[in-house]
Amino acid sequence: MQKHATYVLQRFANTEDEVTVITTGSRFISEDEFATEIFEGQMPSNIRMVFVPFPASKSFPGHYIWSSWSYSKKIGKIWSQRLKEFDIVYAKGFSSWYLLKKKRDWYPPVVVQLHGLEMFQKPYGFRDKLVKRLLRIPASTIISRCDYIFSYGGKIRELLVNLGVSPNRILEQYGAADAFWINPEPEMKSQDVPVMLMVARYEFRKGHHILNAALQTLIQSGFPLQLNVIGEVPETARVHHPKIHYLGNRQAEYIKNLADNASLILLPSLAEGFPTILVEAMARGLAPIATNVGAVASIVNSENGWLISPDSASALANAIKEACSDSHILHQKRMRSRNMVLDQFQWDSMFQSLVSHLHFIRNDHR
Numbered sequence: 001m002q003k004h005a006t007y008v009l010q011r012f013a014n015t016e017d018e019v020t021v022i023t024t025g026s027r028f029i030s031e032d033e034f035a036t037e038i039f040e041g042q043m044p045s046n047i048r049m050v051f052v053p054f055p056a057s058k059s060f061p062g063h064y065i066w067s068s069w070s071y072s073k074k075i076g077k078i079w080s081q082r083l084k085e086f087d088i089v090y091a092k093g094f095s096s097w098y099l100l101k102k103k104r105d106w107y108p109p110v111v112v113q114l115h116g117l118e119m120f121q122k123p124y125g126f127r128d129k130l131v132k133r134l135l136r137i138p139a140s141t142i143i144s145r146c147d148y149i150f151s152y153g154g155k156i157r158e159l160l161v162n163l164g165v166s167p168n169r170i171l172e173q174y175g176a177a178d179a180f181w182i183n184p185e186p187e188m189k190s191q192d193v194p195v196m197l198m199v200a201r202y203e204f205r206k207g208h209h210i211l212n213a214a215l216q217t218l219i220q221s222g223f224p225l226q227l228n229v230i231g232e233v234p235e236t237a238r239v240h241h242p243k244i245h246y247l248g249n250r251q252a253e254y255i256k257n258l259a260d261n262a263s264l265i266l267l268p269s270l271a272e273g274f275p276t277i278l279v280e281a282m283a284r285g286l287a288p289i290a291t292n293v294g295a296v297a298s299i300v301n302s303e304n305g306w307l308i309s310p311d312s313a314s315a316l317a318n319a320i321k322e323a324c325s326d327s328h329i330l331h332q333k334r335m336r337s338r339n340m341v342l343d344q345f346q347w348d349s350m351f352q353s354l355v356s357h358l359h360f361i362r363n364d365h366r
Contacts, residue, residue, distance in 0.1 A: 001092055001115055003276055004175060006038055011351040013044035020086070021047060022075055022095070024054040052078070062134050069138065072097035083107050087362045091146075094138045100145040109147040109365040111358070113173070114139060116152075116273025116294050118205065120159050124270050124311055128204060148361050152274040152295035171357045174298065175274040176350040177341050181256065181283040185338070192224070193243075194263035194324050197286065199230040199255060199277045207268035207291070208237060213313035214268075215239045218320060227266075228258055259284040263330055264323055269293055270310050279345045282337035287330060289319045299345070304336040 012019050023034075035043035043049075055070040057063045076098035083089065089096065089110045096112055103110070119135035143149060143163060150173040151157045160170055200206040218225060219241060227244045238246050250258075259265075265281035265288050272294035279299060282288060288305035290296050300307045306319040323330055 004113075004115075005092060007176075007178060007347050008351065008354065009038060009047065011347070013039060013047060015046070015355070017046065017355075019047045020050060022050045022052055022079070024052060024071070065134055065137060068094040069097060071095065072099065072138075075099065076102060088358055088365075090358065091142075094142065096146065097138045097142055100142055103145055109361050110145075111148040111150065111171070111361055112142050112146040113150040114142065116271065117156055117159050118271040118273070118294075120163065121155075121271040121293060122310075124204070128270075147365065150357070152298065154295040154298045155293070156273065156295050171361075173354055173357060174295070174345060174350060175276045175279060176345045176347040177276075177279045177283040178347045180252065181280040182342070182346070183260070183284040183338065185285075185335070193226050194327075194330060195226045195228065195261055196264040196266055196320070197228050197230070197259055197262040197281065198266040198268075199281075200267070200269070201231050202233050202237065205269060205271045206231075207270055207310070208233060210268040210270075210311060210313050210316060211266065212237070212239050214316040214320065215241070215244065217313065217317045223321065223324075228262070230255055230258070256284060259286055262286055263334060264289060264320075266316075266320075267291065267296070268310075268316050269296075272296055274298070279341050283341040283345075285334045285338045287323065287333035287337050289316065289323060299340070304333050304340055 009019070009021060034049055035041060052071065052074050055067045055074075057067045072095055075095060080099065080102065084106070086108050088108050089099070091099075091110060091112045093114065096110055100110060117139070119132040119139050121132075123129035123132050143160070143165060148169050148171055149160060149165060151160055151170050152174055153172045157170060157172065161167065198211065200208070202208060215225065215227070216239060219239070225241060225243050229244070229246045230248075230250050232248055233246050238244075259281055263286060265278060265286040267275055267278055267288060267290035269275070269291055270293065274295045278288050278290060278296070282299070282304070288300045290300045290305065290307060291310040292307050293310050297307060306323060308315040308319050
């Protein structure tokens with residue numbers, strides 16, 4: 001979500017639109033710091049920043065829901081009387097919760113982006129089911145009261161329709177890869193064992209436990225492996241093998257260089273929206289092995305990768321075996337992955353699509 005917002009802001013800086021951005025400011029204490037990281041030091045004249053701290057809370061069941069409500073209430077109370085100044089409100093996450101609950105007829109149109117809608121995707125286990133039920137509380141209010149909602153397409157659009165959202169209120173807006181990630185045409189790799197890459201924070205829905213089970217199966221069968229894992233994974237949750245490397249959190253430049261020595265990107269998630277890391281890795285010429293969740297099927301198919309069932313270590317292990325069995329087929333899929341990003345998922349074209357949607361919303365509301 002943060003990466004998507006950053007790319008959107010950077011491109012709005014080159015337009016004539018006037019944009020007021022409300023952020024938690026959790027990483028910044030001044031506009032200068034924000035400008036240094038997001039805009040390379042110079043704050044654009046058409047963008048105004050407003051920092052609203054995210055409420056701190058002790059840990060208790062549902063504390064994130066309480067903090068999200070408190071944060072949205074802070075925003076709503078500050079800005080509800082000033083909404084007439086704006087043509088449109090574009091809200092991410094739960095930030096519009098209070099505003100939409102108190103919505104008035106004179107408000108400008110509110111378009112929301114809840115990204116993956118993971119809370120409405122299939123739960124795995126009791127704890128996952130409980131967490132998703134709690135997250136549905138704000139999500140349901142936001143979905144039912146907003147004027148429009150952005151969807152990544154695929155299963156995300158299906159979820160919205162099944163929740164009763166009129167197709168006329170659903171606008172498709174995908175993620176994309178920035179020019180930073182676009183690679184020259186990938187060369188045929190002569191590796192005996194294709195190098196795999198996984199980039200994911202350590203949490204249940206990212207499927208580290210599924211990956212581990214698949215790796216153990218492959219190791220026991222004597223299958224050769226080369227895997228680099230980006231993200232802080234606890235020692236107790238690692239598979240110990242001389243060719244499996246856990247590299248912790250890394251910056252984009254490091255990940256890009258690592259991708260250039262790899263052939264496959266793994267995404268064994270149990271729930272997703274539109275995982276940006278997939279299109280970024282594909283832009284570097286990696287073929288994906290990914291689970292069919294969220295909008296992943298909009299990016300991965302049998303032509304450019306392997307789309308597998310979620311929560312299945314055997315499906316993941318079999319896909320890895322197949323991907324590594326034929327270097328020519330793997331190279332073809334790597335080429336098609338890169339070409340798909342060039343044709344469909346570059347940020348400049350995605351931003352133009354976003355602007356067109358926002359102009360449509362403004363004019364339609366009028």
